[in-house]
Amino acid sequence: xxxxxxxxxxxxxxxxxxxxxxxxxxxxEDKIHxxxxxxxxxxxxxxxxxxxxxxxxxxxxxxxxxxxxxRIFADMGAQxxxxxxxxxxxxxxxxxxxxxxxxxxGVFLTGGDQLRLCGLLAETPxxxxxxxxxxxxxxxxxxxxxxxxxxxxxxxxxxxxxxSPNRSLVEMATGLGIIPEIVVDQHFHxxxxxxxxxxxxxxxxxxxxxxxxxxxxxLFEQDGLLHxxxxxxxxxxxxxxxxxxxxxxxxxxxxxxxxxxxVHILCHGDRYHIHQRSLMSQKF
Amino acid sequence: xxxxxxxxxxxxxxxxxxxxxxxxxxxxEDKIHxxxxxxxxxxxxxxxxxxxxxxxxxxxxxxxxxxxxxRIFADMGAQxxxxxxxxxxxxxxxxxxxxxxxxxxGVFLTGGDQLRLCGLLAETPxxxxxxxxxxxxxxxxxxxxxxxxxxxxxxxxxxxxxxSPNRSLVEMATGLGIIPEIVVDQHFHxxxxxxxxxxxxxxxxxxxxxxxxxxxxxLFEQDGLLHxxxxxxxxxxxxxxxxxxxxxxxxxxxxxxxxxxxVHILCHGDRYHIHQRSLMSQKF
Numbered sequence: 056x057x058x059x060x061x062x063x064x065x066x067x068x069x070x071x072x073x074x075x076x077x078x079x080x081x082x083x084e085d086k087i088h089x090x091x092x093x094x095x096x097x098x099x100x101x102x103x104x105x106x107x108x109x110x111x112x113x114x115x116x117x118x119x120x121x122x123x124x125x126r127i128f129a130d131m132g133a134q135x136x137x138x139x140x141x142x143x144x145x146x147x148x149x150x151x152x153x154x155x156x157x158x159x160x161g162v163f164l165t166g167g168d169q170l171r172l173c174g175l176l177a178e179t180p181x182x183x184x185x186x187x188x189x190x191x192x193x194x195x196x197x198x199x200x201x202x203x204x205x206x207x208x209x210x211x212x213x214x215x216x217x218x219s220p221n222r223s224l225v226e227m228a229t230g231l232g233i234i235p236e237i238v239v240d241q242h243f244h245x246x247x248x249x250x251x252x253x254x255x256x257x258x259x260x261x262x263x264x265x266x267x268x269x270x271x272x273x274l275f276e277q278d279g280l281l282h283x284x285x286x287x288x289x290x291x292x293x294x295x296x297x298x299x300x301x302x303x304x305x306x307x308x309x310x311x312x313x314x315x316x317x318v319h320i321l322c323h324g325d326r327y328h329i330h331q332r333s334l335m336s337q338k339f
Numbered sequence: 340x341x342x343x344x345x346x347x348x349x350x351x352x353x354x355x356x357x358x359x360x361x362x363x364x365x366x367x368e369d370k371i372h373x374x375x376x377x378x379x380x381x382x383x384x385x386x387x388x389x390x391x392x393x394x395x396x397x398x399x400x401x402x403x404x405x406x407x408x409x410r411i412f413a414d415m416g417a418q419x420x421x422x423x424x425x426x427x428x429x430x431x432x433x434x435x436x437x438x439x440x441x442x443x444x445g446v447f448l449t450g451g452d453q454l455r456l457c458g459l460l461a462e463t464p465x466x467x468x469x470x471x472x473x474x475x476x477x478x479x480x481x482x483x484x485x486x487x488x489x490x491x492x493x494x495x496x497x498x499x500x501x502x503s504p505n506r507s508l509v510e511m512a513t514g515l516g517i518i519p520e521i522v523v524d525q526h527f528h529x530x531x532x533x534x535x536x537x538x539x540x541x542x543x544x545x546x547x548x549x550x551x552x553x554x555x556x557x558l559f560e561q562d563g564l565l566h567x568x569x570x571x572x573x574x575x576x577x578x579x580x581x582x583x584x585x586x587x588x589x590x591x592x593x594x595x596x597x598x599x600x601x602v603h604i605l606c607h608g609d610r611y612h613i614h615q616r617s618l619m620s621q622k623f
Contacts, residue, residue, distance in 0.1 A: 216531055217528065217529055217530070217531055218528055218529065219528045219529075219552045219555075219570075219571040219572040220528070220572060220604055244501070244502055244503045244504065244534050245501055245502065245503075246501070247500055247501055247531030247533075247534075249531075249533040249534070250528050250531075250533070253604060268503045268594075271503075286503075286594070287503035287594050288503040288504060288594045288595070288596075292602075298618065299618070301606060309606075310552075310570070310571050310572045310604075310606045310607075311572070311604060311606070312572075312604055312605060312606040312609055313602075313603065313604040314603050314604075314605075314609075314618050315601065315603065315618070316601070316602040316603065316604075317599065317600070317601065317602075318576075318597075318600040318601075318602045319597065319598050319599065319600070320504055320537060320594075320595060320596060320597040320598075320600075321596060321598075322585060322593075322594045322595070322596040323594075325596055325598075334582065334583070334598050334599070
């Protein structure tokens with residue numbers, strides 16, 4: 056169901072004045088009014104010169120959701136927009152898709168089911184190309200909800216809430232590894248997911264936990280600087296100084312101890328460096 | 340509706356071998372099977388020599404809930420049990436109640452509504468006597484659910500969940516001030532209350548946040564040592580190193596920033612010193 060490519064690519068890269076980024080969005084981003092987060096993605100993809108790929112593969116209604124984002128970015132004035140409606144892993148080797156992936160300036164991963172998304176995309180030639188271009192800073196990538204969850208190498212595939220942190224509260228899987236050092240959770244405070252992200256951190260204490268609320272974005276620049284944008288908060292759970300956890304000794308439903316976590320709740324305008332694991336100065 | 344006092348008190352204090360404590364219980368403690376937490380209260384109140392006061396004033400069905408705990412402690416073999424069914428502040432000056440409060444060895448505050456509990460008890464002569472005896476270490480005090488919430492000086496009176504931390508997510512009120520340096524939240528992970536306790540800490544950064552899960556107890560000894568007991572976790576939110584919050588600059592529904600919180604998730608057997616704000620050593 057991939058839309059046919061109709062034009063040759065000029066082969067130009069992103070305009071130099073635009074800084075590429077990875078936008079990790081907590082789901083339910085504003086699509087109607089200010090569209091602040093989507094506008095930022097559009098801007099970072101090159102504004103009027105942007106060539107955008109929408110990947111709706113996480114969704115069970117990819118045509119519908121693909122069309123919705125298509126209208127939004129068309130409305131903003133993108134130069135070119137393709138919905139890469141990948142429903143089969145073989146499409147990840149499709150030369151037309153690979154060609155667009157080599158030439159687009161922004162990629163948007165929609166919501167849906169992150170296990171489905173990774174099942175379709177992980178380790179395909181298309182995904183390898185996307186990863187490479189993101190790491191070279193050639194392209195802006197955004198993922199919302201399931202598309203956000205898939206950003207880390209360790210991915211939260213599902214889980215629950217309303218319980219003490221415990222191993223059975225979170226199902227871990229392998230993500231797309233775009234920012235390998237983080238574990239993302241989305242719809243974070245909206246769906247009360249603190250305990251499930253804590254449970255994930257107990258199992259992966261070398262990672263950094265990032266919980267993103269709805270209509271909120273953790274925007275990562277290439278140097279590891281995270282900017283917060285939007286209506287809610289971004290929660291950082293840093294287990295770097297964790298002095299004890301019983302995680303490996305207990306049963307799947309037993310409560311987990313986590314001693315000495317560092318936690319930050321960040322709002323619009325706050326900045327955090329994920330490599331240095333430190334907040335950037337803030338005016339009091 | 341106070342039960343009549345039928346006997347003279349011998350005037351003896353707690354047996355020296357029993358260490359008094361304050362038991363802060365997250366609600367829904369086991370009342371049927373192991374009754375571990377209630378047994379510990381009974382033991383710390385003097386076991387077979389215990390003279391217990393049950394205060395069901397938080398509840399709208401005080402007779403029912405009072406009778407339920409009466410049966411439990413009678414079943415355990417308490418020497419004397421009184422339900423102090425206080426439904427009016429004037430009862431807090433009742434000589435019979437004051438006499439029992441001066442001579443009992445354990446006081447149990449039931450669940451219900453913490454605003455109602457404090458409205459009835461705060462600053463009555465009975466409450467002054469109870470506070471004095473707790474601080475002298477003469478008496479063991481337990482509070483579950485609403486009875487736990489009321490332990491701090493700053494009290495969470497109500498609030499919500501499923502939102503980014505914000506001021507309107509928590510209603511603060513004045514508690515009984517038994518452990519003035521803490522802000523307690525109960526049914527903690529069970530009712531997804533992390534964001535509301537975070538919101539409370541932003542407003543009261545000189546306090547220590549204590550979130551207690553159901554069937555779980557934070558047992559405080561006189562020196563400030565907290566022991567965790569029961570099925571769930573006790574969450575400590577320590578804002579002692581908090582480097583920034585926007586709490587005082589924002590609207591009631593705006594999200595709150597909190598930078599540099601220290602968070603501990605503690606399980607059965609874990610110990611934490613609330614004055615030193617440090618974990619006691621734990622075997623790895």
